[in-house]
Every structure is written in structure tokens, then in C-alpha cells.
Amino acid sequence: MPSFDIVNKVDLQEVDNALNNARKQISTRYDFRDSKTEITFDKSTKVIRVSTDDSMKMCSVEDVLNSTLIKRGVDPKTLNYKDEEPTSKGGVRKDCALKEGIDKESAKNIVKLIKAEKLKVQAQIQDEQVRVTGKKIDDLQSVISMLKGENLEIPLQYINMKS
Numbered sequence: 001m002p003s004f005d006i007v008n009k010v011d012l013q014e015v016d017n018a019l020n021n022a023r024k025q026i027s028t029r030y031d032f033r034d035s036k037t038e039i040t041f042d043k044s045t046k047v048i049r050v051s052t053d054d055s056m057k058m059c060s061v062e063d064v065l066n067s068t069l070i071k072r073g074v075d076p077k078t079l080n081y082k083d084e085e086p087t088s089k090g091g092v093r094k095d096c097a098l099k100e101g102i103d104k105e106s107a108k109n110i111v112k113l114i115k116a117e118k119l120k121v122q123a124q125i126q127d128e129q130v131r132v133t134g135k136k137i138d139d140l141q142s143v144i145s146m147l148k149g150e151n152l153e154i155p156l157q158y159i160n161m162k163s
Contacts, residue, residue, distance in 0.1 A: 003133040004161040008102050008154050018072040022064050046098040053091050075155035101128030
């Protein structure tokens with residue numbers, strides 16, 4: 001019976017490459033000259049920490065970060081920005097966690113969207129992924145195209161297509 005899995009995975013190496021590109025881009029920008037802007041990435045906790053001089057520069061760093069992630073093929077929806085907090089040296093710091101996996105609420109929403117299409121497929125939640133099975137591959141492909149058209153808060157990947 002044909003099936004596929006809906007997941008939310010992040011390639012940490014691509015995130016690291018995007019951060020390196022962002023650091024390089026920020027170091028060459030005129031508006032960041034003589035600023036103490038740092039971008040660090042902890043792969044074990046999947047947290048990006050950005051520290052800079054003021055809030056205006058923080059917005060610019062976020063824009064650079066989002067554009068470099070898009071260029072590397074990582075969806076910026078995976079970033080979960082926390083609130084800005086002041087540092088002891090008069091700057092600001094912001095943590096940004098990477099969202100991996102599909103949480104229960106999003107999984108229920110995906111299953112509800114699939115059932116609303118009234119196709120002959122079954123969707124079941126398995127840990128942090130959703131498995132969709134059906135008798136026809138065409139039905140599975142129409143589920144994929146429908147989900148690509150939806151505006152969900154997390155990026156989705158479709159893996160393990162088996163016929």
C-alpha cells in the first residue's frame with residue numbers, strides 16, 4: 001500500500017553554512033563597522049544566539065540571517081525567535097531556537113486538512129511525523145500538493161514515498 005511521511009527536519013550543516021555566510025556578510029557591511037556583533041550556534045541544543053549593539057542592528061542581523069538561510073535552502077519558519085534582552089555591556093541579545101519535528105497541535109491540524117479533502121487516504125500521527133497511506137499514488141500526490149498550498153506555521157518535508 002503506497003505511503004509517505006510528513007516531517008519537519010532541519011539540516012544542521014546547512015544552518016551552520018548559512019550562519020557562516022551571515023557572519024561574513026555582516027563583517028563587510030558598512031553599518032556594522034566597529035560594532036560588536038556575534039552570531040553563535042550551539043548544535044547540541046539547536047539554539048542560535050545573536051548579540052549586537054542595539055535593536056536596529058538586531059533587525060538587520062535577522063534580515064541577513066533569514067536571507068542567508070533561504071539561499072541555503074532552509075526555511076526561516078524553522079526559527080523561533082525569543083524576546084530581546086539587554087546585556088551587561090549595553091548591547092542586546094536574542095536567542096533563536098530551531099523548531100524540529102511536528103508538534104501535536106500542528107499534526108492534528110495537518111490530519112484535519114487531509115480529511116477535509118475527502119480523499120481515500122488515511123493519516124496517522126506517529127511521534128513527530130504524520131504518515132499518510134492510500135491505495136493510489138495520485139491521491140498521495142494530491143495530498144502533497146494540497147499541503148504545499150496551505151500556509152502552515154512550520155515547513156514540511158515529504159519523505160519515504162513507497163509504492
